[in-house]
Amino acid sequence: MSVIETETAPSVRIAPWRLLASNRLTLASAVVLAVILVVAIAGPLIAPFGVNDVDVSRQLQPPGVAHWFGTDDLGRDVLSRMMSAVGTSLLVAVVSVAFALVVGAVAGIVAGYAGGVVDTVVMRITDVMFAFPVLLLALAIVSIFRPGLVTTIAAIGIVYTPIFARISRASALTVRTTPYVQVSKTLGTPTRSILLRHVLPNVTGPIIVQTSLSLAFAILSEAALSFLGLGIQPPTPSLGGMLFNAQGFLYQAWWMSVFPGAAILLTALAFNLVGDGLRDVLDPRQRTLLEARRSR
């Protein structure tokens, strides 16, 4: 155990970014993500049309010079709506995963380090949350409160919290028994300092990996909720909502479903591939079934 750590620790510290950049697939995915991010931020400024510019005379126009991705049933520009929707998707994903990360990591580190009753209680709570499939739990939360941006973020954030708690706990448990933490404890270092200086750095690798993977799943969850009409509410454009609308026009207007769906796929794929690349560098030994349990 200690041999492995002394072998891997320095190499991780020396050149994680160079290692990461040497994986061409990861690098390409990171570039794609950067482009998506730019579109998301600059979208409203560079979009050729307003997101809700209704013009029935131009309804259901196929992709062309004026409308690159065509128009929908109300004559709205699909590309312009997508540019805005991608921003909303990313906002939901980033805020909800940030919530899950902070709450989950704190709970997991405290549980793993404290052990005993605290650990048991925190872990049983995560067990209970794991018993509900992701989308169902999110649906239940949305069914209680009024659907909208905040409810969507809260639902996805809550649903993805336990995985961060489990991962941080596992790392905290391992670190707790290492000689340097034991020595530090014996020397009288306050628990808070041990947690911040010794435990937290050891948890970061797995957490960074999980963050990237969770962002992919959060994008998919938001799309699914919005598709069901329980996420982002119209007239605010969302990729899931656009796909719901496209269902009635599969025959007449393939572009209404193909482009927004491809945007979801591309974003989720990029986050997943970056997560995979990060895992190879930061956390090569993590092959857990947790991810499978939490995926969809």
Add this chain to the structure above:
Amino acid sequence: MRVSAAPLLKFVGLRLVSSVVVLIGVLIVVFALVHLVPGDPVRLALGTRYTQESYDALRAASGLDRPFAEQFFLYVGHAFTGDLGVSFRNGQTVTSILLGRLPATASLALLGIVIALLIAVPAGIWSALHEGRVSDLIVRLTSQIGVSIPDFWLGMLLITLFSIVLRVLPSSGYTPLADPLPWLQHALMPGITVGLVAGAIMTRYIRSAVVDVAGEGFVRTAASKGLPTAIVTFRHILRNALVPILTIAGIQLATILGGVVVVEVVFAWPGLGLLVYNSVAARDYPVIQGAILLIAVMFLLVNLIVDVLYAFVDPRIRLA
């Protein structure tokens, strides 16, 4: 070799106890659902036009007029006897509604897992045995796409292809499994949708399980003593990779059971997912509670069975 049954029994016992603890937690969450609704769930369900009598009747029927703690124990007690209350909408018992929907979801989930296994087992093994080659890269990238694709969009693409362009399959609808052929006609597209996504996830795990086993010392020994590749592959690698493969298949089956909501909506497949969706829209809380409880219990059960099987097959688990 004779192995004592005691450790296995102890493992199963402990696992049962922890499942019961989680089940109690699940019951608390499901019970709390209706009480977390801001405002009066009965009033919300009845809408704007109702009489005081109908309001009082529904409230009394759902037990919402009793003290909080009493309600919880009543709910749990009734749940254990199979009584999950009465729908706010049509007065049917929740249990009968759920039982009516279960076959559609269960048959779809089974078809999905069969399709997933048909894809994932060969793809995962092939990819692992050709680690680092182009074919491995293709399998890995394809499975990543499968993991990242929104299932409802995949369903829409399939409808476009098979129902609109090729006109070979119906875009929606359901026939019970009793009529196998019409059932398959309707179930094929939702089944493929569910199966492709689950298969993509499973491929990744099967690949990594096989890669792990293939790197073990005994495999190297078997290969270096000149055993034919086929024997090494089937007898040494696959046999040992079987346990993780079964585990991931079980977990995916449980996930599919609870995760088919969107796919059922796309294909108008009248299972539990579509039921939850419609009940959320109708604010029919007893049905939402019942369906979520049923799905969570199935999820727990499948996981329990997988864990016990795992311990049964692999002594290292129960002796650890």
